[in-house]
Amino acid sequence: MSQLSYARYGKDNIRLYKVDKNEKTGVQTVVEQTVCTLLEGDIDVSYTKADNSVVVATDTQKQTTYILAKQNPIDPPEQFAAILGDHFVKTYPHIHVAHVKIIQHRWTRMNIDGKPHPHSFYRDSQEIRVVEAVTRENEGVTIRSKIEKLLVLKSTGSAFHGFHRDEFTRLPETWDRILSTEVEAGWKWKTFKDLAEVKKVDFNAAWEQARNITLKTFAEDDSASVQATMYKMCDLILAAVPLVEAVDYALPNKHYFEIDLSWYKGLKNTGKDATVFAPQSDPNGLIQCTVTRKPKSKL
Numbered sequence: 001m002s003q004l005s006y007a008r009y010g011k012d013n014i015r016l017y018k019v020d021k022n023e024k025t026g027v028q029t030v031v032e033q034t035v036c037t038l039l040e041g042d043i044d045v046s047y048t049k050a051d052n053s054v055v056v057a058t059d060t061q062k063q064t065t066y067i068l069a070k071q072n073p074i075d076p077p078e079q080f081a082a083i084l085g086d087h088f089v090k091t092y093p094h095i096h097v098a099h100v101k102i103i104q105h106r107w108t109r110m111n112i113d114g115k116p117h118p119h120s121f122y123r124d125s126q127e128i129r130v131v132e133a134v135t136r137e138n139e140g141v142t143i144r145s146k147i148e149k150l151l152v153l154k155s156t157g158s159a160f161h162g163f164h165r166d167e168f169t170r171l172p173e174t175w176d177r178i179l180s181t182e183v184e185a186g187w188k189w190k191t192f193k194d195l196a197e198v199k200k201v202d203f204n205a206a207w208e209q210a211r212n213i214t215l216k217t218f219a220e221d222d223s224a225s226v227q228a229t230m231y232k233m234c235d236l237i238l239a240a241v242p243l244v245e246a247v248d249y250a251l252p253n254k255h256y257f258e259i260d261l262s263w264y265k266g267l268k269n270t271g272k273d274a275t276v277f278a279p280q281s282d283p284n285g286l287i288q289c290t291v292t293r294k295p296k297s298k299l
């Protein structure tokens with residue numbers, strides 16, 4: 001009557017920490033990640049016939065993550081995700097696809113008395129670096145890198161006017177508003193043919209470029225809208241990282257409402273006099289886009 005249409009399974013929320021100890025300088029460097037591994041392949045009978053012989057236990061996937069983390073660098077996370085995926089599809093003939101997601105958490109080195117401290121770090125924000133890698137047997141590796149939860153605000157330099165108006169429109173036009181968003185930015189790499197090709201890429205430099213472009217464009221653009229500003233970010237990242245095929249953003253527009261305080265002794269707090277605002281938690285705008293390269297003209 002029924003059939004298994006799709007299946008994958010694995011271990012989620014594998015928490016991982018690795019320290020690199022430079023014995024010469026005494027400087028230690030730490031990386032903390034949350035890893036998810038999900039495997040696909042000839043595993044149907046484990047669902048349909050209660051046959052566990054095909055199951056690479058989720059505990060085995062967790063132990064493998066620890067062992068490969070010991071034997072390989074875990075930074076950049078893109079490379080470690082590809083190392084894990086490569087291991088699963090090569091080690092088990094009946095496993096054909098490995099999905100590996102890695103969330104990298106921030107541990108920023110402390111500056112004490114103006115000097116970087118050799119072994120002390122702090123969490124400077126909830127921002128995370130995310131990697132989603134899919135390794136397919138004999139087909140290569142696809143990787144998407146992401147920035148998430150990067151909270152930004154500019155107190156001026158943002159406008160929104162000239163938008164469509166009809167009988168449902170209440171929003172006044174503005175030439176000066178607060179702009180705040182929690183950046184979710186992703187960039188999809190070209191398909192890599194194997195792990196060796198992945199190992200040649202400087203993923204950390206690309207992450208830094210994408211992050212710097214996001215912040216600089218947000219700060220410096222005389223924003224006509226979230227849409228127009230995010231398109232500029234996408235365009236700049238495509239230009240900066242040639243191996244990237246597509247860039248996407250999802251930006252919530254976190255509204256800050258003016259408050260009319262004129263009822264109190266004629267206090268002026270609207271328009272150019274507005275200094276006290278009411279931050280809104282919901283609803284929020286949500287603006288998304290994906291930008292790719294124009295196909296090369298054949299002329």
Ligand SMILES: O=c1[nH]c(=O)c2[nH]c(=O)[nH]c2[nH]1
Nearest residue numbers: 160171224225226227253285
């Ligand atoms: O930058 C914006 N884009 C919109 O689409 C929109 N809609 C809205 O109400 N405010 C804004 N701001």
